[in-house]
Structures are given as C-alpha cells and as structure tokens.
Amino acid sequence: MERQHTEVVIAGAGPAGLALAVELRTHGVEVIVLERLAEVDRRAKAGAIHGRAAEMLDRRGLGGAIARVQDSIMAALGKPAPRGGKGGGPAAQGHFAGIWALREAPYATAGFTLIPQDRLEEVLAEHAAGLGAEIRRRHELVAYEQDGTGVTLTVDGPDGRYELRAGHLAGADGGRSRVRKLGGFAFPGTDGIITSYQALCEPDDPDFAPRGWNRYPGGLLVNGPVPRRLLMVEFDGPPADRDAPVTLDEVQAAARRITGTDVTLRSAASLTRFTDNARLADTYRDGRVLLVGDAAHVHSPFGGQGLLLGIGDAANLGWKLALVARGDAPDALLDTYTEERRPVAARVLDNTRAQVALMRPGPHVDALREIFTRMLDHDGANRYLTGLITGSDVRYDLGSAQDLVGRCYAPDTAVRTPEGDVRLADLQRTGRGLVIAADEAHAAVAEGWAGRVDVVAGTSELAPGASILVRADGFVAWTSDDPAPLEDALTRWYGAARVPVA
Ligand SMILES: Cc1cc2nc3c(=O)[nH]c(=O)nc-3n(C[C@H](O)[C@H](O)[C@H](O)COP(=O)(O)OP(=O)(O)OC[C@H]3O[C@@H](n4cnc5c(N)ncnc54)[C@H](O)[C@@H]3O)c2cc1C
Known part of the structure; x- marks a missing residue:
C-alpha cells in the first residue's frame, strides 16, 4: 500500500x-x-456565529469575508446589515430557550454574525x-x-x-x-429526550403559525427568522431511528401534531432531525x-x-x-x-440541558419562564446569562490572581503605540504570541522568543500602563501586574528562549 x-x-x-x-x-x-x-x-x-467565534476568525484575517456573507444575506432580506459591538451600538446577543432578552455581554464582544x-x-x-x-x-x-x-x-x-x-x-x-x-x-453524558426537526420548506398557509417562537401543548414550533425556516421540538423521547432518512411527511406530521393544524409542507430544500443527547x-x-x-x-x-x-x-x-x-x-x-x-x-x-427544561410545554414551565424573563430585566442576571451563551466571560484558569489573565481580548481593543493606535487583531495576524511592552525591559526579554512571539512597544486600552502577553487565541497569559516575571510566562507557553535572556 x-x-x-x-x-x-x-x-x-x-x-x-x-x-x-x-x-x-x-x-x-x-x-x-x-x-x-x-x-x-x-x-x-x-445560521449564525456568536461574536467570539467571529472574533477568532477575524484574528486570522477572515473578518472581511464573513462580513461580506452577512451583508449579502441582509441585502437579500432588504435590511441593513447589523453592526454589533464597538461603535455599532448595542447588539442582539441571542436567546436563552427562546427568551430573547440577552443584551449585556460582559467583557466586550460583538453580537451575532449571520452566516x-x-x-x-x-x-x-x-x-x-x-x-x-x-x-x-x-x-x-x-x-x-x-x-x-x-x-x-x-x-x-x-x-x-x-x-x-x-x-x-x-x-x-x-x-x-x-x-x-x-x-x-x-x-459520557445524557441521552436525548426530544425529537427535533429543522426544515427549509414551503407551508401552504404561511400564517399557520405566528412568526417567532411558539409554545403549544404538543411542543414548540419556531417560524423564521429567515423565510421558509421551521424548527420543531417534541418532548416525548428521542427519534426512534436516528439514521433513517428524514422525509417531508415525517416533518409535516410533527408540524401538524404540534400546532393542531392541517398544514401542508412542500418543496423541502433542507430537512434535518436531531435530539438533545449531551456528551x-x-x-x-x-x-x-x-x-x-x-x-x-x-x-x-x-x-x-x-x-x-x-x-x-x-x-x-x-x-x-x-x-x-x-x-x-x-x-x-x-x-x-x-x-x-x-x-x-x-x-x-x-x-x-437547562434550555430544554425551560422549553417544555405546560403551565409550570410557563410560570418559570415568566420569572426567568423578569429576572433578565436585572443587569447582573442579564450579564451572567449573556456571558454564558456568548462565551464572552470565559476565563481559563492560568493560575493568576489578575482578572485579565485567562480572558479573551476583543479584537477591536486599541493598542497605543508611539506611532498611534493599532487594532489588537491586526497585530495578531501572524499567529504568534504578542508582547505589548509598556517598558523596554519587557521588550528586551521577549526578544529571546523572536519567531514565536512578536513585540510591540505600547500599552493596551484594557491594561493601561501595564505590559501584557497575549496568546494567538486572543487570551491574555500574563500582565506585568503579576508577581511572576515575563520569562516564566513566555517559557510556559512558548518553550525555552532561543537566545539566552540577558
Ligand atoms: C439542525 C442543526 C442546527 C444547528 N444550529 C446551530 C447554530 O445555530 N449555531 C451553532 O453554532 N451550531 C449549530 N448547530 C451545530 C453545528 O452544526 C455543529 O456544532 C458543527 O457542525 C460542528 O462542527 P464540526 O466541524 O465539529 O463537525 P461537523 O460539522 O459534523 O463536521 C465533521 C466533518 O467530518 C466528516 N467526517 C466524518 N467522519 C469522517 C471520516 N471518517 N473521514 C473523513 N471525514 C469524516 C464529515 O463528513 C463532516 O464534514 C446545528 C446543528 C444542527 C444539526
């Protein structure tokens, strides 16, 4: 061979x-x-990616390409392209179990990018x-x-x-x-308890269900947000055969059971079936x-x-x-x-898992959703849940007491250099680590890792006055407010120095 x-x-x-x-x-x-x-x-x-995912691709130079796809979708819908995050005003950050109230992402991130x-x-x-x-x-x-x-x-x-x-x-x-x-x-994990379908198709009566999320005694049906898209959930167990091809008849039967209508679905462009096994x-x-x-x-x-x-x-x-x-x-x-x-x-x-629990039909869950929705009027609760869904609050435990260390920097973060402000993501295109050196001694240390780590003289918007080490994935690995020296952080993440540290 x-x-x-x-x-x-x-x-x-x-x-x-x-x-x-x-x-x-x-x-x-x-x-x-x-x-x-x-x-x-x-x-x-x-149909979309969260801000943090778009930001990761932006660091690799893909920001323009994915924004162009979003622009073309919005143009086809006859709507202006949403511009979330910095400079673009508040961005929709998504939903929790169909409760569309998420708005307060901690640790700045843009909203959804439609793609x-x-x-x-x-x-x-x-x-x-x-x-x-x-x-x-x-x-x-x-x-x-x-x-x-x-x-x-x-x-x-x-x-x-x-x-x-x-x-x-x-x-x-x-x-x-x-x-x-x-x-x-x-x-390991938990088995599925729902049968769900996502379909792109043509209902004979487009108003058979209101636009948006609709909870019925028999399940859930989402009509939209893009034309022809239906999402359905029934809570009576996983699919009998997950490998069987999905048919329009099967999806139509689910739509009828859930809504209690005799809707007819035609012209399926896409049919998928899924469950909620979590492993x-x-x-x-x-x-x-x-x-x-x-x-x-x-x-x-x-x-x-x-x-x-x-x-x-x-x-x-x-x-x-x-x-x-x-x-x-x-x-x-x-x-x-x-x-x-x-x-x-x-x-x-x-x-x-929690979202599936909150999506179930019935008056007990209705009451719980009402309480949940009111709680999201409170900024702290809203920030917590938005951080959870968007991943903006993710912090890796890198062993530092500094809150900044282990967190992801938004790519729009300004880096102040002697030549003017530069966007952080634009300094990270190389994929190498980045030392933003507020003082010359840190710049000199980082030279020992040349080829693996880039150095820029300056200071960042979020840590004024401090030197920081940002990894290629946008996560901060060290700040000069840490007691440990920069050499230790560089050795930990980028191996031994190529030339001895002076
Ligand atoms: C109906 C539905 C709606 C969804 N909506 C969202 C959403 O709104 N947002 C979101 O973030 N996620 C959503 N997801 C989840 C998302 O689609 C997955 O998380 C994503 O596809 C995972 O990407 P992946 O690259 O890990 O795996 P996959 O996309 O599954 O890619 C795996 C690839 O490996 C190939 N492959 C498999 N075995 C082999 C082999 N032996 N040799 C070579 N190639 C192989 C497959 O052909 C496939 O191309 C949705 C999923 C479904 C089903």
Missing part, C-alpha cells in the same frame, strides 16, 4: 477541522484534511487552501494506530485504500467521530491524537453554541500543536488544550 507523510492530518472538513487547518497553516505546519463527503453539506444547520454553516465552510476552506492546506474530498479515515513517533492512518480515497503517516492526528469528524471511537475515548469526551487528547469540535462534545443546538465551541477549540489547539509539532515547545503544552477547553464545553452542555 502506498504511504505518504505529513506533519498533521485533520479528519473532517467541517467548520472545526477547517478552522484548525487555517491555524496550523498560519504557522506553516504541513496539513492534510481528509473529508469523506465529495462536497460541502448543503443541509441547513447553523449559514455551508457558507462558513466555504470561506474557511478557501482560506485554508489559499494558505496551503491540502483538502482531500472523498477521502475517508477508516483506521489509525499511534506509536511513539507518529500516527499511521488508513484512508479510503477515490483511487482505493492508502496509508498516511503523520506526527499528529486531529479528529474533527463530528459528533459520531470515528477517531474518538477507534481511540477508545470515553464519551463530553473525558479527555481531548490521547498522545498524538486530539479531538476537536463536535467530536469532543455534542449537545442540542439551542443558543447556537456548537460553532463557538468548535472554532474556539481550533483557536486554542492550533498554535499549541504548531509549537509542539515543530519541537519549539514541550509535548505537555498539548495537555493544556483539554484543561482549558473541556470546562467550557461542560458549561455549554449544562446550559443546553
């Missing part, structure tokens, strides 16, 4: 796998992406390929084995079976991940094999958090894997990927 070599193989060209390919190619790491489908899956899934998942995958694939990632469609990973120096993969391609040898394998192959199953990763891998890493995106965590899509998690995983793992693959940082750096990202996913699983 023919055998080829590369530094990293990514199984799965969904949003998480492609975002990881972008990260790795930004660092010049050789990447092959294996995708079993011949082309992008056009079924309607996510259908298939368009996002196209934007990511084009960018990854432009950076030199090799994306092999109709190539399915069927088996792998790892040893002390790499991973040997067996792949079924259009011209037959072949072997690939890689330094690392990233399983970004979705909720039913073969990488996870073959690797024996434990995936989380007990580790995201086993030696040279890593799990990314839905391969590591599954949950219901309420609140639109799947892409936020997957893109966040890729942003967290990409620079670490690049450093380890190149021998620039010790292997143990990869353990911080599970340590940082797993608690974030655990929180999402729990909030999606």
